[in-house]
Amino acid sequence: MQSGLAPPEGPHLTLENLRARAVRDREAALLRLDIHGERFDVSLSGSMNGDALAAVIPLDEMTPDRLTALGRFWSAATGRAVPPDPRMTPQRLRRARQMLRAIDARETGATYRTIAQFLFPQHENDAASWVGSAIRETTIRLARDGMKLVHGGYRALLRRPRRER
Structure with missing residues (x-):
């Protein structure tokens, strides 16, 4: 039994991956991304040189919405089909x-x-x-x-x- 978490297998989503897809403000802490026709604004913080990116989700009444948005972003960033946004039917x-x-x-x-x-x-x-x-x-x-x-x-x-x- 392992005492810690093993790193995930395969390539990681990195800052360089995101900056390559940024529409503007490539050097800023906010990236505006257009991935397969879906738009995402990503706020960056901390040191991320070559490291795998992490998402921080506050636990409040908006958590389910944030998790849905993160799932849609992950799908777009990894080339999968993006599920429709359930907020605006x-x-x-x-x-x-x-x-x-x-x-x-x-x-x-x-x-x-x-x-x-x-x-x-x-x-x-x-x-x-x-x-x-x-x-x-x-x-x-x-x-x-x-x-x-x-x-x-x-x-x-x-x-x-x-x-x-």
Whole structure:
């Protein structure tokens, strides 16, 4: 039985490997990488001349997201297929766009009904049914949630959807 960990077999991911793929700031502590169409920002610290790189993951509420990002980075850096980013599903991306469109329209003075006509052109928005309309409620929520994004809530886009427990 060994008392310590044996070094991993095969080649290591090194700083030189990353710098060869850096888009800019090759000498800085931050590398912007474009690997097989995936973009990664890597922050470097410590002495790494020829040594295998290590990742430091803080243990907090963001740990699952960081582990997913690290897995995607490892796949890209080692030439494997990169799994899709689970943070921005097509539905979340579509809703974020709608929220920003709703906020832009509200900032120019558009009414919720006018916004709904542009966001949901396939739905009738007549005056008689507008007050109790599900489209009205959806439009109001899009504008409300869009304001949250604008006032710092955009950071939530960087997290995977979670069920509150």
